[in-house]
Amino acid sequence: MIKPLIIARREYFSLVATKGFLIGLVIMPVMMMGGIVIARFVEKQTDVGTRTIAVVDGTDWLFDALKSSAEARNAALVDPETGKPSAASYALTRISGPAPDDAARLALSDEVRAKKYHAFLEIPPAIASGLQPPTGDPSSAPRVSISYYAENAALSDVRDWFERTIGTLVTGRRFQEAGVAPRVVQWANAAPPVVPVSLLTRTPDGSIQAAEPVDRLTAIFLPMGVMMLMFMTVFMSAQPALETALEEKQFRIADVLLGTANAFEIMLGKLLGGVAGSITILVVYLCVGFLAARHFDVVDRIPFHILPMFLVFQILAVMFVSSIFMAIGASSNSLKEAQGLLMPVWLLIMVPFFTWMNVVREPTGSLAMGLSFFPPSAPMIMALRLAAMGEVPVWEVALSIAIVLAATYLCVVAAARVFRIAMLSQGNTPTFAQLIRWAVRG
Amino acid sequence: MADPVLRIERVRKCFGAHVAVDDLDFQLAPGTICGFIGPNGSGKTTTLRMVLNIIRPDAGTIELLGSRARSTVLSKVGYLPEERGLYRKMRVADVLRFFADLKGVARPRAVIDEWLQRLDLTAWARRKVEALSKGMSQKVQFIAAVIGNPELLILDEPFSGLDPVNRDALRKIVVDLRSAGVTVIFSTHDMPVAEMMCDTICMIHRGKKVLDGSLAEIQGRFAEDTIRLRADGDIAFYRSLPGVNEVNAYGPYAELRLAASADPRRILRALADHGTVHQFEITHPSLHDIFVRIAGPVPDTGSDGQPSAARGVHDS
Numbered sequence: 001m002i003k004p005l006i007i008a009r010r011e012y013f014s015l016v017a018t019k020g021f022l023i024g025l026v027i028m029p030v031m032m033m034g035g036i037v038i039a040r041f042v043e044k045q046t047d048v049g050t051r052t053i054a055v056v057d058g059t060d061w062l063f064d065a066l067k068s069s070a071e072a073r074n075a076a077l078v079d080p081e082t083g084k085p086s087a088a089s090y091a092l093t094r095i096s097g098p099a100p101d102d103a104a105r106l107a108l109s110d111e112v113r114a115k116k117y118h119a120f121l122e123i124p125p126a127i128a129s130g131l132q133p134p135t136g137d138p139s140s141a142p143r144v145s146i147s148y149y150a151e152n153a154a155l156s157d158v159r160d161w162f163e164r165t166i167g168t169l170v171t172g173r174r175f176q177e178a179g180v181a182p183r184v185v186q187w188a189n190a191a192p193p194v195v196p197v198s199l200l201t202r203t204p205d206g207s208i209q210a211a212e213p214v215d216r217l218t219a220i221f222l223p224m225g226v227m228m229l230m231f232m233t234v235f236m237s238a239q240p241a242l243e244t245a246l247e248e249k250q251f252r253i254a255d256v257l258l259g260t261a262n263a264f265e266i267m268l269g270k271l272l273g274g275v276a277g278s279i280t281i282l283v284v285y286l287c288v289g290f291l292a293a294r295h296f297d298v299v300d301r302i303p304f305h306i307l308p309m310f311l312v313f314q315i316l317a318v319m320f321v322s323s324i325f326m327a328i329g330a331s332s333n334s335l336k337e338a339q340g341l342l343m344p345v346w347l348l349i350m351v352p353f354f355t356w357m358n359v360v361r362e363p364t365g366s367l368a369m370g371l372s373f374f375p376p377s378a379p380m381i382m383a384l385r386l387a388a389m390g391e392v393p394v395w396e397v398a399l400s401i402a403i404v405l406a407a408t409y410l411c412v413v414a415a416a417r418v419f420r421i422a423m424l425s426q427g428n429t430p431t432f433a434q435l436i437r438w439a440v441r442g
Numbered sequence: 443m444a445d446p447v448l449r450i451e452r453v454r455k456c457f458g459a460h461v462a463v464d465d466l467d468f469q470l471a472p473g474t475i476c477g478f479i480g481p482n483g484s485g486k487t488t489t490l491r492m493v494l495n496i497i498r499p500d501a502g503t504i505e506l507l508g509s510r511a512r513s514t515v516l517s518k519v520g521y522l523p524e525e526r527g528l529y530r531k532m533r534v535a536d537v538l539r540f541f542a543d544l545k546g547v548a549r550p551r552a553v554i555d556e557w558l559q560r561l562d563l564t565a566w567a568r569r570k571v572e573a574l575s576k577g578m579s580q581k582v583q584f585i586a587a588v589i590g591n592p593e594l595l596i597l598d599e600p601f602s603g604l605d606p607v608n609r610d611a612l613r614k615i616v617v618d619l620r621s622a623g624v625t626v627i628f629s630t631h632d633m634p635v636a637e638m639m640c641d642t643i644c645m646i647h648r649g650k651k652v653l654d655g656s657l658a659e660i661q662g663r664f665a666e667d668t669i670r671l672r673a674d675g676d677i678a679f680y681r682s683l684p685g686v687n688e689v690n691a692y693g694p695y696a697e698l699r700l701a702a703s704a705d706p707r708r709i710l711r712a713l714a715d716h717g718t719v720h721q722f723e724i725t726h727p728s729l730h731d732i733f734v735r736i737a738g739p740v741p742d743t744g745s746d747g748q749p750s751a752a753r754g755v756h757d758s
Contacts, residue, residue, distance in 0.1 A: 003544060006540065006543045006544055007544075010529075010532075010540050014529070014531065014532070018531070247529070247530070251527065251528065251529075251530065252523045252524075252527045253527050253528065253529060255491070255496065255521070255523045255527065256521060256523060256527045256541070256586070257544075258494070258496040259491075259494035259495075259496055259516065259519070259521045260516055260517075260521075260541075260544045260545065261516075261544065262495075262513055420496075420497075424491065424496065424497065
């Protein structure tokens, strides 16, 4: 067996035959998707108590209408089977008396602070005068606002509910005053939807395959999932490569290795081991994903057709990123030092994360195309585009592969030079400029 | 002389402004054990790394096992670095298998089992390297160096961290390997071991070769300016003896370094007048003493630029 393959075999088993690998397989998706899951979980854990809101109503009708709406809302929140509400109910209390001044507002504020009320709402009398159609230009009519006072007023769900409900009540009342039937307004406002559907294709037997509706969430999150999958496979094989290089330097294994094989053979072997490890990770995630998709009956949404190209870009990405990680591992005396040197590299690797939404929305746009030819971002951006578009023009795929391939080759050669020099050097961690000098001059 | 196993000619290596190896010439005869000595930072490791093709010389040529393309013959060279050099998370048998495969060993399992048995490590074959003591790691590392049945074996402090039993066991193996035709370069700071085991000694200092030859040849270049003795007396008394420049006391034994004008007979008389003399030997300096004279902290230099301590060298 030739030396790179012997080294690759050792690297592969040192990567996959560990508890850390198995834990990483579980932890990585949790880290990547955990935010979404936790947000949804927290959303369900909302307070289901009663929120009492004081209302100072300057009109003679709005409070009653709001109270009816709140009661209807509260009733709708109750699960008929369990009898339990799914969210907090609203109880409205009218504050009678003359129009409030600042002293009255302060007193109510103190009652909110004392938790007697969740918030208080001040509806000025001018709301009533705004129910009549203006005589002049409607846009020049003065706008009257309602004030919602609370400790966290800007982000309050209660305020949102008041805004929606008062909006509906006031506009309904305005139509009524103008002699327009609400059902006519509802009909007039009902715009025809624009439904997203896929492009039509011709099947191998010559018939035309009808377009299929495209789910908006799937259109956004499927490409993101594909990009995340590539990131996980790359990261999970590149990080151990860095740690192994660091170990080989710290424990003088590099001397023995470099006395047996040359730096390029060692680097190549390590990269092949990393690639094999990343393919193992991909296979595991695909199998789990497939089983989950079958369970939820969404197998048809898995874009199997992009798998070959995904694999090509994944292999290139693993080699590109791992070679840089290895060079940095070899240049460092500790993991902490390596993390410092990795910062600029991370910025480049994370470019797809900063731009993915734009790329998914405009997969043929200039940003998406430009990033497809920028080696550090190209593999993940191409994965995004393939998942978003289904097909990317062949020339773009070919050019992207050619550019990343050339960059990967140069990167591996440069990293091997750094690896050879850095592995044997002791003492201070080299500066970034020094690393570049080693990479260029050897 | 048969073709040398290693031929180094006018080799130079600089790191920036620092000259690590300066115009080094060296030849190593097959089937010998050569002690490669020198103080820390003298250029030993750099030289060995150049021999192993890990780093390239700036100038000069290195011929290894008859080939200038050293990478083609590396599978015939075994290398034991000083301390460590093993993957901690791997099992002993697996790490040896890895190095055996890299060296292209046929029937690696049998060879590994044989070596493990020879060094009393069979019970540790399935244990991880990190679970081994320092001495055991050293023995595993030694196996990794010799597993490829090398023609040239490069050992860097092979006995450090070993207890006397294991030290003797490894020493015996090294001698056996030499008897089987293996050439050994052996870098060490342990001068008595070098004196005992090495056929030839090469010392480099500040990148230059300062000694090369058999121990007898090297010692012959120095005057018989040393008295080894075991007698009644203490350091202060020895220092008061006429013509004694320096005293090194090792428990009951002492080494007295004499000035060129000193008369050993006067010194013996003084010792006998003072008490019993058990041993009195006028001799050449030991390798340790030679090493210290050359590499010791002597700031002034002679007209030839050599350390003044080396000026005791005779023309032979």
